[in-house]
Amino acid sequence: MSFAKVYSAQPALNPPIIEVEVDLSQGLHSFSLIGLPAKTVEESKDRISSAIKNIGFTSPKQKNQKIVVSLAPANVKKEGAAYDLAIALGYLLASDLVRFNAEGRLFIGELSLDGFLKKTVGVLPIVRTAKQRGFKEVFVPPENAKEAALVQGIDIYAPKNLRELIAHLSPKESAEHDPSLLGVKIEKQTKTVVTNRILELPDLSEICGQTQTKRALEIAAAGGHHVAMYGPPGSGKTMLARAFTSILPPLSLDDSYEVTSIHSIANNLGNEPLITHPPIRSPHHSASYASFVGGGMDPKPGEITLAHNGVLFMDEFPEFERRIIESLRQPIEERKIQISRSKETVVFPANFVLIAAMNPCPCGYLSTENRRCVCTPQDIMRYQKKISGPITDRIDIWTEVSAVPAKDLSLDKKNKNQTSKDVYEKVKDARNIQTNRFKKLKIKNNSQMSPEQLKKHSGLSKKAQNTLNSAAEKLEFSARSYHRVIKVARTIADLEHSEDILEHHILEATQYRPDRSMSIF
Numbered sequence: 001m002s003f004a005k006v007y008s009a010q011p012a013l014n015p016p017i018i019e020v021e022v023d024l025s026q027g028l029h030s031f032s033l034i035g036l037p038a039k040t041v042e043e044s045k046d047r048i049s050s051a052i053k054n055i056g057f058t059s060p061k062q063k064n065q066k067i068v069v070s071l072a073p074a075n076v077k078k079e080g081a082a083y084d085l086a087i088a089l090g091y092l093l094a095s096d097l098v099r100f101n102a103e104g105r106l107f108i109g110e111l112s113l114d115g116f117l118k119k120t121v122g123v124l125p126i127v128r129t130a131k132q133r134g135f136k137e138v139f140v141p142p143e144n145a146k147e148a149a150l151v152q153g154i155d156i157y158a159p160k161n162l163r164e165l166i167a168h169l170s171p172k173e174s175a176e177h178d179p180s181l182l183g184v185k186i187e188k189q190t191k192t193v194v195t196n197r198i199l200e201l202p203d204l205s206e207i208c209g210q211t212q213t214k215r216a217l218e219i220a221a222a223g224g225h226h227v228a229m230y231g232p233p234g235s236g237k238t239m240l241a242r243a244f245t246s247i248l249p250p251l252s253l254d255d256s257y258e259v260t261s262i263h264s265i266a267n268n269l270g271n272e273p274l275i276t277h278p279p280i281r282s283p284h285h286s287a288s289y290a291s292f293v294g295g296g297m298d299p300k301p302g303e304i305t306l307a308h309n310g311v312l313f314m315d316e317f318p319e320f321e322r323r324i325i326e327s328l329r330q331p332i333e334e335r336k337i338q339i340s341r342s343k344e345t346v347v348f349p350a351n352f353v354l355i356a357a358m359n360p361c362p363c364g365y366l367s368t369e370n371r372r373c374v375c376t377p378q379d380i381m382r383y384q385k386k387i388s389g390p391i392t393d394r395i396d397i398w399t400e401v402s403a404v405p406a407k408d409l410s411l412d413k414k415n416k417n418q419t420s421k422d423v424y425e426k427v428k429d430a431r432n433i434q435t436n437r438f439k440k441l442k443i444k445n446n447s448q449m450s451p452e453q454l455k456k457h458s459g460l461s462k463k464a465q466n467t468l469n470s471a472a473e474k475l476e477f478s479a480r481s482y483h484r485v486i487k488v489a490r491t492i493a494d495l496e497h498s499e500d501i502l503e504h505h506i507l508e509a510t511q512y513r514p515d516r517s518m519s520i521f
Contacts, residue, residue, distance in 0.1 A: 004093035006102040007135070008086035010078060011122025013265055013301075013348070015129050017106070020083065021070040022090035029064055033087075035071030038079040038298075047081070048088045050113040055163040056178055057097055067091065079298060081110035082120045085139065088162060089169075097177075098170035104136040108144075115162040119143035125261040127151045139165065146273040147264065149189040150257070156189040194274045201246040202239050205417040209404045210236055216399040216512060218423050221247045222430035223491030224445035226332065226354040226394065228317070231401030232371075233364040237357035240401065241282075241313045244355060246420040248278045248311070249428050255309045258349070262308055266301050279310035281352075285319035293327050299339045299346040304331050307352040317356040318386040325391055328354065332394045335448070356395065358387075368403060393480045396447065396488050397512040430494040446490045451483060458486050459493070459500040467503050471510045485509045 002024040009015045031045045053059035060067055069087055071078050086107040092098045108126060110118040123144040130138050131154040138156055140148045145158035159165035166173075167184035204214055213229060217240060220227045229237045251259060259275045269275075283292060283303045294302030304312060304327075314320060331337050331350035339346045360366040361380045366373045375383075392398075434445050437457055443449065449457065460468070468489075472482050489501045489509035498505070 002094055004090045004102070006086045006090045006093065007106045008083050008108060009106060009126040009129065010076060011080055011082055011120065011126065011265060013125055013261060015122065015126045016073070016076050017129065017133055018076070018078065018083070018086075019070075019072040020086040020090045021072065022087070022094040023068045023070075024091075024094050025066045025068075027064065027066045029061065029066070031060060031067045031069075033069050033071070035074045036077045037071060038077060040081055041071070041078045041083055044081060044084045044087055044111075047084055047111050047113060048091065051084075051088060051111040051115040051162055052092070054113065055115040055161070055166070057092070060091060077298065080120065081118075082108050082122075084111040085109035085117065085162070085165075089165075092166065098166050098173050100169040104134070106130045106135045106138045108139065109141045111162060117141035117159060117161060121267045122261070122265045123147050124150060124257065124264050127154065127156070128257065128261070130154060145189050146192045147260075147269065149192040150194070150260075150274055152191060157186045158189055159186050192273050194276060201420075202243040203246060203420045204243050204423060205419040207236050207239055207243060207417070210240065210401060213240055213399045213401050214418070214423075216397050217244050218247065218427065219488060219491050219495065219512075220244070220353060220355075220397055221423075221427045222445075222495055223434070223487065224353055224447040225396035225488060225491065226356075226447070227397045227399065228356040228358070228395045229399055229401045230358050230360055232368045232403050233359060235401045235403050237401050238315055241311075241315070241355045241357060242280070243420060244353075245278060245280045245311055247423045247427050249424070249431055250276050251278060251309060259309050262301055262305055262349070266306060268306065279307060280313060281307040281310070282313040282315060285314075285316045287320075287324070289321060289324055289327070292324050293337055293339065294346075294348055295339050295341075297341075299341065299344075299348075301348050302337075304328075304337055304350045304352065305348040308349045310352055311355055312352040313355045313357070315357045317358040318383055322386060325386065326388065329390060329394065354395065357401075360384075370403065392514060393478055393484075396484045398514045399512060426495055429497070430491065433494045433497070446487045446494070449487060449490075454483055454486055458490055460486065460506075461500045461502055463503045464489070464501050464506045467506045468510075471506070475510070475513065477513070481513055485513060488512060 005019055005021045008018045008020050010018055033042055049059045049061045088111060089107060108120055108123060110120055112118055119141050123140055124147050127138050127148045128151055131151055136155060138148060138154060140156065140158055142158045142160055148156045159168065164184060164186060168186040216227060219225060221244065229240065231237060256274050256276050259279060263269045263275060281303050290296055292303045294300055294305055335351035337348050337350045361373055361375045362383050363374050365371040366380060438444060468485060489505040492505045492508055493501045
């Protein structure tokens with residue numbers, strides 16, 4: 001046999017299945033890789049040759065033969081070392097050194113020079129795709145076994161090294177080559193049992209005062225609304241943002257798979273096989289544009305995609321680069337980010353809740369009673385203009401976080417604030433109402449409603465409609481602001497288990513819109 005075909009996959013959120021075809025012919029030695037291989041794939045020739053030699057077979061480099069490895073489809077750029085295992089097996093199969101049926105089997109893994117398998121990225125989406133495409137078995141490195149075994153209905157094997165895998169796939173030939181391999185068999189991986197990890201997050205009850213902001217965060221958590229908090233330094237904005245995650249319900253199984261796949265591709269998974277709680281990302285304001293939105297020569301997910309189905313916390317919001325702030329327009333509206341390059345366009349999911357925190361001016365003490373602002377009018381105007389009107393419009397809830405009086409910070413004072421658990425129960429009930437409301441639609445919460453869906457599901461009472469129209473005229477709402485007030489009011493009504501949006505729901509929602517009287521603008 002001089003030809004063999006085995007299967008692998010390109011690590012990605014929607015991974016393409018790659019056919020690894022190996023052809024051998026007589027002639028002067030050459031080892032060619034075709035099919036748009038990147039540098040890391042090209043380097044696999046040396047890794048594979050050393051691995052095959054070090055498990056006791058003759059190295060491909062020591063034979064006078066022409067080796068051609070084709071990675072198909074040819075128009076997909078191949079990156080990473082995940083093809084090592086498939087290429088090595090393809091060579092051994094084409095050389096008649098081993099014999100096995102490659103159909104229905106998919107191989108993923110990087111090889112070390114001594115033939116051991118190393119951890120790779122993007123295993124979960126690969127296994128899910130393999131199952132959808134009808135594969136029966138997937139072979140992965142041991143460090144990826146738990147991640148791969150999250151997917152049920154497909155057999156997962158995690159060989160330690162190439163030698164062990166050959167003994168499993170081709171017992172007769174491997175035993176003839178090395179009698180010590182007789183009877184070696186790799187056990188199937190058992191289903192990965194996932195437990196909800198307890199997150200160490202601040203509890204809302206630990207934060208003194210800030211009743212209005214806590215209420216705003218409760219509404220935001222219930223309806224998936226974006227929030228901006230502004231106030232002087234030390235007023236608790238960062239702690240409130242961190243506590244926000246503690247009132248969010250855990251992810252559904254489908255959402256967990258999606259989030260875990262993204263973090264697996266980004267090599268950000270750690271020891272956690274499945275992410276079950278909404279992630280929180282808090283990039284520093286000095287972050288680069290590419291690290292934030294994603295990108296590079298071969299586009300990779302950025303912070304806004306890593307925050308998918310979770311929270312994106314942007315502290316010192318106006319200090320971020322202007323184009324980073326403006327880049328939020330598309331994900332806030334469309335829940336995705338499109339990255340265009342000369343050779344390709346990539347779309348990453350980016351459905352997150354934005355929590356922005358900012359000071360009212362560069363020094364942070366504008367309009368505060370206890371300290372005097374030292375900023376010039378020009379400094380204040382330049383600082384506040386970093387947040388453009390379109391971005392301001394797209395944030396559902398604006399809330400002021402005032403400095404907490406010293407008497408309220410006393411350690412002896414008994415705290416009677418609501419706990420995160422209390423708020424979580426109310427948020428969960430409101431989310432359940434929305435799940436039932438949108439069960440036939442492709443949206444999950446009130447913030448995602450289109451204008452057409454808003455007409456159908458708002459349930460505005462006549463008095464509430466008149467109040468909204470009056471407020472919109474007085475406060476000069478844009479069409480977007482008008483709709484966002486209704487969405488927030490719908491969430492407030494859900495928290496009260498009210499079928500209709502009533503006047504007081506509109507009044508509360510309206511107070512979260514910025515107006516010209518606010519010093520922050």
